[in-house]
Amino acid sequence: MNNNVQKNLMAGSKIIIESLIKEGVDTIFGYPGGAVLNIYDELFNYKDKIRHVLVRHEQGATHAADGYARASGKVGVVLVTSGPGATNTVTGIATAYMDSVPLVIFTGQVPTNLIGNDAFQEADTVGITRPCTKHNYLVKDIKDLARTIKEAFYIASTGRPGPVLIDIPKDITSSVYEFDYPEGVELKGYSPTYFGHHMQLSKVVKELLNAKRPLLYIGGGVIISNASPELKELAELIDLPVTSTLMGLGGFPSEHPLFFGMLGMHGTYAANMAISNADFIIAIGARFDDRVTGKVEEFGRNAKFVHIDIDPSSIGKNVKIEIPVVGDVKAVLNSILEMLSTKSEEISSTRHNRLKWLEDINIWKYEHPLSYKMNDIIKPQYVIEKIYELTGGSAIISTEVGQNQMWTAQFYKFNSPRTFLTSGGLGTMGYGFPAAIGAQIACPERMVFDIAGDGSIQMNIQELATAVQYNLPVKVAIINNSFLGMIRQWQELFYEKRYSFSQMNANPDFVKLAEAYGAVGLRATKPDEVEDVIKKALSIKKPVMMDFVVAKEESVYPMVAPGAPITGMLLV
Amino acid sequence: MEKTHILSILVENEAGVLTRVAGLFSARGFNIDSICVAKTLDKNESKMIISISGDTQILEQITKQLNRLINVIKVQELTDEDSVVRQTVLVKVNADETTKSDIVRIKDIFNGRIIDVSRNSYTLEVTGSEKKIESLIDILRPLGIKDIVMTGIVAIQRAKKLN
Numbered sequence: 213m214n215n216n217v218q219k220n221l222m223a224g225s226k227i228i229i230e231s232l233i234k235e236g237v238d239t240i241f242g243y244p245g246g247a248v249l250n251i252y253d254e255l256f257n258y259k260d261k262i263r264h265v266l267v268r269h270e271q272g273a274t275h276a277a278d279g280y281a282r283a284s285g286k287v288g289v290v291l292v293t294s295g296p297g298a299t300n301t302v303t304g305i306a307t308a309y310m311d312s313v314p315l316v317i318f319t320g321q322v323p324t325n326l327i328g329n330d331a332f333q334e335a336d337t338v339g340i341t342r343p344c345t346k347h348n349y350l351v352k353d354i355k356d357l358a359r360t361i362k363e364a365f366y367i368a369s370t371g372r373p374g375p376v377l378i379d380i381p382k383d384i385t386s387s388v389y390e391f392d393y394p395e396g397v398e399l400k401g402y403s404p405t406y407f408g409h410h411m412q413l414s415k416v417v418k419e420l421l422n423a424k425r426p427l428l429y430i431g432g433g434v435i436i437s438n439a440s441p442e443l444k445e446l447a448e449l450i451d452l453p454v455t456s457t458l459m460g461l462g463g464f465p466s467e468h469p470l471f472f473g474m475l476g477m478h479g480t481y482a483a484n485m486a487i488s489n490a491d492f493i494i495a496i497g498a499r500f501d502d503r504v505t506g507k508v509e510e511f512g513r514n515a516k517f518v519h520i521d522i523d524p525s526s527i528g529k530n531v532k533i534e535i536p537v538v539g540d541v542k543a544v545l546n547s548i549l550e551m552l553s554t555k556s557e558e559i560s561s562t563r564h565n566r567l568k569w570l571e572d573i574n575i576w577k578y579e580h581p582l583s584y585k586m587n588d589i590i591k592p593q594y595v596i597e598k599i600y601e602l603t604g605g606s607a608i609i610s611t612e613v614g615q616n617q618m619w620t621a622q623f624y625k626f627n628s629p630r631t632f633l634t635s636g637g638l639g640t641m642g643y644g645f646p647a648a649i650g651a652q653i654a655c656p657e658r659m660v661f662d663i664a665g666d667g668s669i670q671m672n673i674q675e676l677a678t679a680v681q682y683n684l685p686v687k688v689a690i691i692n693n694s695f696l697g698m699i700r701q702w703q704e705l706f707y708e709k710r711y712s713f714s715q716m717n718a719n720p721d722f723v724k725l726a727e728a729y730g731a732v733g734l735r736a737t738k739p740d741e742v743e744d745v746i747k748k749a750l751s752i753k754k755p756v757m758m759d760f761v762v763a764k765e766e767s768v769y770p771m772v773a774p775g776a777p778i779t780g781m782l783l784v
Numbered sequence: 785m786e787k788t789h790i791l792s793i794l795v796e797n798e799a800g801v802l803t804r805v806a807g808l809f810s811a812r813g814f815n816i817d818s819i820c821v822a823k824t825l826d827k828n829e830s831k832m833i834i835s836i837s838g839d840t841q842i843l844e845q846i847t848k849q850l851n852r853l854i855n856v857i858k859v860q861e862l863t864d865e866d867s868v869v870r871q872t873v874l875v876k877v878n879a880d881e882t883t884k885s886d887i888v889r890i891k892d893i894f895n896g897r898i899i900d901v902s903r904n905s906y907t908l909e910v911t912g913s914e915k916k917i918e919s920l921i922d923i924l925r926p927l928g929i930k931d932i933v934m935t936g937i938v939a940i941q942r943a944k945k946l947n
């Protein structure tokens with residue numbers, strides 16, 4: 213009898229790919245090199261089952277997998293070689309870690325007998341990535357390979373999601389072992405809490421019904437846990453006004469009458485005033501980032517706080533929380549809704565008491581709406597409003613970092629979850645374009661835009677070749693102010709306009725550059741050209757790079773100076 | 785508020801766990817005063833006893849983050865009241881005809897042992913609370929300490945007393 217068949221013996225490289233198939237992976241983003249050649253050779257046999265997207269830089273692979281994961285809710289998978297391949301992924305991994313994005317990154321490693329020898333293309337990948345992964349592994353024995361992959365996918369996608377890295381020495385990929393993919397995982401030290409504590413929840417419900425000026429402050433956790441429907445139901449049930457962090461945008465419909473925009477440093481006047489005047493704030497899957505709170509002692513100074521989060525270490529980190537609730541946002545909101553379902557009398561009286569509060573917030577909204585002044589130069593905000601209009605608000609939008617990011621957050625109205633992809637935590641310039649590529653691969657039928665800065669786009673511009681190779685109709689809208697605009701803005705406001713090294717004096721001709729890559733380049737230099745350029749771009753089923761030559765010294769308002777209370781807004 | 789804390793951390797006995805745990809402290813610029821790691825009855829698990837001084841609130845945050853590590857099974861803060869804390873010291877002290885008997889007396893007072901003897905030195909082994917070890921050192925210092933090695937502290941929770 214054929215023993216090999218009976219025992220299902222396989223080389224490590226095949227075990228890896230069979231494991232990926234067991235995990236339902238059909239797309240990976242990668243770049244080959246010596247340490248992963250065995251895996252690449254095996255991938256060649258699986259071309260019909262697994263789509264490998266060849267990027268042009270490993271940072272691009274990680275961001276693309278990240279964009280894929282954020283847009284689809286699935287785990288993004290990356291495959292790169294040892295040494296420089298692995299170190300090139302670090303920024304992408306740290307970006308995903310900060311924003312709780314589920315990734316599994318496979319890095320090649322030198323053969324086990326050479327580890328620690330300063331071998332060719334050796335780097336201590338596990339050491340380097342330890343502080344920016346949810347967990348990482350060095351597989352030193354082929355016996356552990358399948359189990360490790362199983363655990364990695366489980367850890368990446370459960371609890372507070374995050375990137376998990378598996379470092380695999382080359383000899384492991386060639387040695388042979390029985391393939392037996394585990395059914396489950398056994399992790400003594402890992403068991404996320406999904407359901408909120410009943411007693412805490414009944415406190416929340418009681419206080420919520422008694423509160424005079426309640427407010428929901430939502431973050432990325434709402435999107436990660438797919439809790440938008442529950443959130444909407446709760447807000448509508450008792451007329452709760454909602455404000456969102458950058459990461460939470462899309463978690464609640466921006467055009468909903470109960471939505472008052474983003475809060476924080478570049479938040480709306482209404483949102484920041486509401487936070488400061490509320491008497492009861494429920495933070496949902498948000499983490500009180502310093503860009504949100506401003507001077508933390510003043511944040512929500514008149515309010516009691518509830519904080520719902522799956523990660524206990526997020527709760528009470530920066531702000532004192534009266535009622536902490538550890539749990540999955542969706543599960544917790546469902547429990548709260550269930551508890552409220554028997555309280556219709558209280559609800560109608562509490563709704564009645566809220567009218568004044570909602571009116572106050574609406575007055576703030578009308579006193580100081582988001583605005584900008586038009587003239588004969590293109591205003592960045594106008595470009596974004598037009599993109600919103602012409603896509604009917606249904607595009608997936610990624611951004612780079614800087615003013616382009618903040619204007620997008622302010623002027624594109626995100627109405628559904630997983631449509632806004634941005635590096636909120638790490639603030640990584642160069643994120644948006646590869647993330648858009650990943651999103652387009654996850655959602656081939658959707659319109660996908662990267663709203664970019666002229667500085668940021670140059671950080672991963674090489675991925676134009678990837679977009680062209682896979683014929684992805686991603687659109688890049690460069691808000692070209694010939695400046696590292698956000699840096700310039702800070703220099704204008706806090707450094708007496710000393711524009712120290714923030715000018716982009718030698719930007720390439722982005723139209724020609726796009727053409728050189730085999731993409732389409734378009735340009736608008738006057739306001740009345742903007743609409744045509746966007747329409748034209750939308751009609752082309754190819755990657756298009758649009759160069760919007762905009763006002764150079766436009767600033768993002770409102771703005772709260774760093775460390776100031778968020779009511780201290782500089783307005784337009 | 786600055787205070788000394790003792791954390792008892794049950795972890796999986798795997799490569800890299802110590803670095804993960806230590807990394808959470810070093811990332812915040814905390815200096816670990818002492819650390820002891822050894823396996824438990826279950827050979828797949830180790831117990832770490834970490835003693836550290838620092839801001840109570842920040843340590844609370846670190847404790848939560850320790851719990852977040854996949855290989856950490858349980859984190860417990862041990863307090864002086866509810867636990868027994870011990871440390872062992874090996875100290876090599878100058879010994880001549882005039883001081884030998886003093887050293888032996890000190891050893892007896894501290895319930896220690898003499899574990900090595902040479903013509904001009906005695907090496908003592910003493911186990912006790914941190915305070916006890918400190919006072920031993922104070923007493924031996926005038927005699928001339930040639931070398932000293934201390935373990936980190938180990939600590940165990942006291943059994944619950946029945947009312």
Ligand SMILES: Cc1ncc(C[n+]2csc(CCOP(=O)(O)OP(=O)(O)O)c2C)c(N)n1
Binds near residue numbers: 612641666
């Ligand atoms: C990798 C990286 N380096 C530096 C920064 C600091 N930084 C934040 S915004 C910004 C300017 C971005 O310029 P641009 O892409 O042109 O966007 P704009 O602000 O002009 O819209 C810089 C340099 C960063 N966020 N990321």
Ligand SMILES: [Mg+2]
Binds near residue numbers: 691696
């Ligand atoms: Mg710019």
